[in-house]
Amino acid sequence: MEYIVTSKEMRECDMTAIKDCGIPAMVLMERAALSVFSEIEAFLSETIRIAIFAGCGNNGGDGLALARLLAEKGIHADIFLIGNTEKLSMECGSQLSILKQLGITVNSKSAKAEYDMVVDCLFGTGLTREITGIYEEAVRAINCYGEKGSRVIAVDIPSGVCADSGKILGCAVKAELTVALQYGKAGHYLYPGKMLCGHTVVHNIGIPESFKSGKEPSFFSYREEDIHGILPERAAFGNKGTFGRILLVAGSRDMAGAALLCGKTILRSGAGMLKIITAAENRDLILRELPEAMIYTYEGKPEEEKVRQSIAWADVIVAGCGISTDENAELLMEMILEQGEKRAVIDADGLNLIAREGSLQEKLLKYQKGRVILTPHPGEFIRLAGISMNTYKENPAFYLKKLAKEYGCVIAGKDAVTLVASPDERMVYLNRTGNDGMATAGSGDVLAGVIGALSASLEYFQAACCGVFLHGLAGDMAAEKQGKRGMLASDISAELKELLKEETAEREKRI
Ligand SMILES: NC(=O)C1=CN([C@@H]2O[C@H](COP(=O)(O)OP(=O)(O)OC[C@H]3O[C@@H](n4cnc5c(N)ncnc54)[C@H](O)[C@@H]3O)[C@@H](O)[C@H]2O)[C@@H](O)CC1
Ligand SMILES: Nc1ncnc2c1ncn2[C@@H]1O[C@H](COP(=O)(O)OP(=O)(O)O)[C@@H](O)[C@H]1O
Ligand SMILES: [K+]
Structure with a gap:
């Protein structure tokens, strides 16, 4: 049996881990980035051309942390941080300053280069409204790369897919692989979101199981x-x-x-x-x-x-x-x-x-x-x-x-x-x-x-x-x-x- 959560329930889990258990948010983010890294590792080489599109929330923070993990292995990624950098979430801001300290360049606009892999970390479970403007341009750019043959990897959920309903909020990234963090979200498995996720894998990022009977999440599923x-035993002596x-x-x-x-x-x-x-x-x-x-x-x-x-x-x-x-x-x-x-x-x-x-x-x-x-x-x-x-x-x-x-x-x-x-x-x-x-x-x-x-x-x-x-x-x-x-x-x-x-x-x- 596997739990499937809404964005609100995921936030509550994050908060339990951070506030009640004392696991720092940056530790969870590192686990998230390591999860994505482990999924893409098989495709990596020093010559691979990677672009990371990051937003200003924690989904973007995951992407910046991933860029650092790649750099550690000698792999360069073009990083595009989309949005108002004065409004970065705390952890995303911390990741950005680490990159700056390490001398890793972060761009604010996407270049017209070619990429073998594009990582989508514009929005995760924090998406609350339709995607427009520069974010829409970024989503379209990612999909353009996808159509030209780049491998598109979504971090947590493809940007634009509502994590609660699977609906598309304005426009959405079409991914080949989605690395869902800790739990699958309803949006991964409900249409049309399900079609945009490609193959979804769920990675544990170290959030302790906090669901108790009566306070369980909205959904569960069988594997x-x-x-x-779940199937009943058949009694050998039955008639x-x-x-x-x-x-x-x-x-x-x-x-x-x-x-x-x-x-x-x-x-x-x-x-x-x-x-x-x-x-x-x-x-x-x-x-x-x-x-x-x-x-x-x-x-x-x-x-x-x-x-x-x-x-x-x-x-x-x-x-x-x-x-x-x-x-x-x-x-x-x-x-x-x-x-x-x-x-x-x-x-x-x-x-x-x-x-x-x-x-x-x-x-x-x-x-x-x-x-x-x-x-x-x-x-x-x-x-x-x-x-x-x-x-x-x-x-x-x-x-x-x-x-x-x-x-x-x-x-x-x-x-x-x-x-x-x-x-x-x-x-x-x-x-x-x-x-x-x-x-x-x-x-x-x-x-x-x-x-x-x-x-x-x-x-x-x-x-x-x-x-x-x-x-x-x-x-x-x-x-x-x-x-x-x-x-x-x-x-x-x-x-x-x-x-x-x-x-x-x-x-x-x-x-
Ligand atoms: N501690 C945590 O909360 C963790 C969060 N993680 C990552 O963080 C994500 C959630 O982070 P956040 O809650 O910061 O949310 P997001 O990073 O998904 O995005 C939230 C930001 O986007 C803005 N926004 C929402 N809809 C928009 C739209 N249509 N156009 C423009 N801006 C829009 C919000 O105002 C907010 O600033 C998860 O999906 C996961 O990837 C992981 O790092 C694990 C730990
Ligand atoms: N696109 C689909 N993907 C998965 N399952 C489907 C799809 N379309 C229909 N089904 C399943 O097929 C079954 C159709 O049932 P129903 O509409 O009652 O058909 P009928 O009346 O012809 O017997 C349901 O169990 C439904 O969930
Ligand atoms: K995403």
């Missing part, structure tokens, strides 16, 4: 190596009941595939038993393609007693994929939400029905807190929340948390970067796996399936985060084999099986 820690009885309410007359894709994924993700409630038209397909599932199909109106029995049987209900928004679907959703306590994953049309019907909203509000996981894509989310797309995109984490609290649900806000919010003020999970090949019909059904299966053995929020993470990893594996253009949602489902197989094999090797 590939976390997989063993099919142990691993979860999942009821899937999915598929309608014209949407058979959703039930099949989601159902297959549920069983492939380790669930013990699956029962599908779907329209009669899907019966043959499911019996043929997924004979492992039990099935109840309805012709006309679903029989309420049969549905009630199935709900009572289940440990987890997954509902909504392809059920349509007709009266049968509405009745099924009413019955699912009515009982108010079973673990449930609600997706797609299930969400559209809730957005449309006040009676479903009321039932969801009364449902036991934390027992429902909603998995809306942005279109579904704005219908549920009653806000515009622009408003949602302004700050998705905020609106996800707000609605999660209102409904007492876990909400996985699907998007290119999926965020998962819990109803109880926990950190938001920010997902870093997956790729645009997953923007393909049915991949949401696969996600609902894996989250449903995991909900049988993991706590709800964890099941949602873990499901999103695995779904993205499987999507990356599918993209590697099939290509992003050609991959299908069923490829993601198949790769999930492979991924879980590898995980089990690894785990068994370690016993």
